Amino acid sequence: MGKIKKKGTSGQAKNYITRTQAVRKLQISLPDFRRLCIFKGIYPREPRNKKKASKTATQNTTFYYTKDIQYLLHEPLLAKFRDQKAVAKKIARSLGRGEVGDASRIEKNHAPQLTLDHIIKERYPTFIDALRDLDDALSLLFLFANLPSTTHVPPKTIALCQRVTHEFQHYLITTNSLRKSFLSIKGIYYQATIQGQDIMWLVPYRFVQRVNGDVDYRIMATFVELYTTLLGFVNFRLYSSLGLRYPPKFDKRSDENGAELAAFTLEGRAVADAPKAIGTGNKQTNSLTNQEVSSEVQAKVDKVIKSAGLDKTKPEQPTEATEESTEAIDKFEPTAPEADTLPQPDISGEEAGSLFAPFTFYISREAPKAPLEFMLRAFGCKRIGWDTILGDGAFTHNEADPRITHQIVDRPTLPESSLPAIPAAAENGDDGATQKVKPGTRIPGRTYIQPQWVWDCINEGKLLRPDLYAPGETLPPHLSPWVKATKGAYDPRATLAEQEEEGEAEIAADEEEKEESDEEMEEAPAAKKVAAKDESEAEDDESVDGGMDIANSDDDSESEEEDEEESEEEDASPLEDDNASQSEDEEEVARTQHQKELEAEAAGLPFSSNGANDDSKKKKSSQAKKVAAKKRKEEEELDRQKMMMSRKKRKLLEKMMYSNKKQSDESAKLRSKRRKIEKGAEK
Incomplete structure (x- = not known):
């Protein structure tokens, strides 16, 4: 008989541990446990079956991997947390006794300082790993650099975030590593390329920020503490790669006066070797330190070079130019107009610098x-x-x-009338x-x-x-x-003629004309009532003046016309029966046209009966019919091809067609909006 397995010793019950059990096992408080997990990069996990993971599990129970908690048992920060707790007890005891001096002395001399250097080395074994994880760090640090100082966000944290972010910006300025930027509703997006890694971060606008109580700033402050250490390591490595001294020289007084980037001065033995924005060679050696070489000194240097015979490097200039030309980025052009557009490479550092x-x-x-x-x-x-x-x-x-x-x-x-006046002191040049x-x-x-x-x-x-x-x-x-602009999607930079499909403009014009005619029909009844009153008054006047004779003459003419029509029908040949439908259509068109004329006349609107508008309408309607017939043929052909496909391929094709139709409908809606805006601007 095999050994009976005890419940809860294997499977998910062994692999997962609840947060309460983890806190008890580590013997620290819940806020310290949260800080430790953020520093070490340990996050909650969701087991497949919560009932198997723990007997008392509910929907709100938080689980962690047991191996992760076992890994935290050997963390040196645990001893620091316990020392901080002991010092906090001593300070509270001194304050309870009224010994404020002893409390301040204990806090100043005996409070343990947390260092996260070993955690940065553990989480990022290589420098490329640190660069790849720099997006969230930069976004959070730039956010805290623009926040106002409150009880939750101390001024020291804001000053530290501003300093490390300005140091990072100086590296981007020196190496021309910035590539793209975008103004969005959230803020300003930036993208830089450092050692082949694309880094993107978000900087908020400098509006007045309102610090709400809904946000837990203790957790965000923990991330800030980690990210400032990370960015400090990255800045040191980047500055060292250029031969610059880190940290750069910082002028506190100019920073207080709002200098920001200008409050830093880069120093180092290899400042001239760093990539510069203006020119190449020795002309840019002193541009970073804001020192200008006088013309007299330059003339003396040129004389010494000529006398020593060191000015024989002129024939080598074409070779240098050819080498620089080979470093230019190639542009990929499609071989055919129907081919896909190839993504173009970004601008190089030299182009960005100039x-x-x-x-x-x-x-x-x-x-x-x-x-x-x-x-x-x-x-x-x-x-x-x-x-x-x-x-x-x-x-x-x-x-x-x-x-x-x-x-x-x-x-x-x-x-000029609404502009303010300049003070008299400024006009006289006193300032x-x-x-x-x-x-x-x-x-x-x-x-x-x-x-x-x-x-x-x-x-x-x-x-x-x-x-x-x-x-x-x-x-x-x-x-x-x-x-990137895709085929069939709406592109606001292109004109409507380049994006519209075949016959789309004509169909849109017909719809607008129908809408206008409907509006006119709605406005017409009021005008009809006025016209009807005028006609009734005119008929009364005509009857008083002897309008009966006119009516009799009309009846006689109508009877004569009926006789003529009967005679024509009797004399008609059987070959004319084929054109009867066409004549009926023409009569209907004439009737509708006559009705529109009467409505326009009653409403007091101009109407052209047989002008160029009718020809253009006929052309538009014929073109719209052709487009509809072409679409109908394409749909029929597609249905035939679907019948030959398997069920799996047919379902896949339907999904593709649905997504393409959704995209085309959205782009058509945007084009129609733009068409209305342009017509409104023309009017």
């Missing part, structure tokens, strides 16, 4: 300074100015500086630091654009027409750079 390099930008007060400064610097712009109210670190605070080539404006053009420009005025030789121009140029990889983004102009559609 996109805005030759320009000098000035950001107006109403435009978002932080994202614009980051994106312009990441794509090569070295000279960016803004108003003094936006903070320190600008290239110039003078809006009338002649070196400014582009000004970013985000307010509509207003008449020497900045020179004020009258609001609404345009400086000649400067390009005025809206902020969307920067985003669209970056996503397209080239400079777009600035006149389309001028202040007050209707901006082009801002589409996501990660969503």
Whole structure:
């Protein structure tokens, strides 16, 4: 007889453990257990059968893997949590006795400090693993960097998040690693490519944030603690790969004045070797440290080079140019117009670094300074100015500086009567630091654009027409750079003629005409009543003047016409019977046309009887009939092909057709909306 197996010693009952059992096994509190699980990356699991996993399981029971909890038993953080609990008891005892000095001393000198370095090394054994898991970390840290300080979010946490995120942005600016960006309802999406890994994160807009009590900030603070350690490791590795010193030099005073990115100064022995945005070679060695070489020193250096005979590298320049040309990214073109469009590669680092390099930008007060400064610097712009109210670190605070080539404006053009006046001190030039420009005025030789121009140029990889983004102009559609246009889907950048199917415009025009005619028919009864009253009054007048003779004459003429018709019917040959149906149709068309004329005349509307409108209507109706007949033939052919398929393939084809029809209906609805908007704009 075999050994009797005890219940609950194998299977799901052994593989899973409840949260209460796990807390008791680790001998820590529930908040510490949550923190430990977040640090170690251990999440709840759902067993297949909760009754087998535990006898007392309910719907709300949380389960974990038993092996995960066993793994946590050897975690060094458990001892730190217990030490923190012991110190908290001592502080509470001192406060209970009224010994505030002892309590502060214990908290300052004996409180254990948690270090998560070993956890980062365990969870990310390679640097590529850390880069792949950087999306959520950057999104959360940028969120906390824009939150206001409250009891739940201390100022130290916000300052730490701002510092590590600005350090990461400086690396992207130095290496030109930023690739794409998109303005959405949630915030601004960014995508950067670092060591072959695409990293995307979300930065919220700088609105006034309302901190609600529905969010558990203790759990979010635990994630922030983990992610700040992770991003600190990543920044150190990235800066070390460029030969830069980490952490970079930080000016606290300029940061308090709103400098943000300009409060950091990168230092290192290999600063000149890092990829720069403007130019190549030795011309960019001192661009990062904001040092300019004087012309006299440069002339002396050139003399020494010529005297030493070191200027013989001119014939080698073509070879360098050819090498650079081979590094250009190829563009894939389809071999046939019916072929699929191939995805094009992104712009290279050199192209990204020289996109805005030759320009000098000035950001107006109403435009978002932080994202614009980051994106312009990441794509090569070295000279960016803004108003003094936006903070320190600008290239110039003078809006009338002649070196400014582009000004970013985000307010509509207003008449001069509604513009505010400039203070007298600024007009007389008393304010020497900045020179004020009258609001609404345009400086000649400067390009005025809206902020969307920067985003669209970056996503397209080239400079777009600035006149389309001028202040007050209707901006082009801002589409996501990660969503590619598919065949048959609606594309707001293309014209309606390029997207409409065969006969779609004619069918839409017929439907609009029918709707207009229905509206006219609804408006006509009121006009008919007025016309009927006028006609009755006229008939009464005619009867008084002797209208009986006219009526008799009409009856005589009608009787004569009837006699003529009877004689014509008797003389008609049997060959004319074939055309009887056509004549009846023509009579019906004439009657309906006559009825429409009467209705239009009663309503006081113009009506063309046999003009060009009838010909165009006939053409449209014939074309619509042809399109309908063509669709009917295609459907019949498809039904024949379905009959030859197996059941499995037929079901698959029906699913594909359903999804394609759904997509085409959505695109047709969007096209119809756009058609109405364009017609309304024309009117």
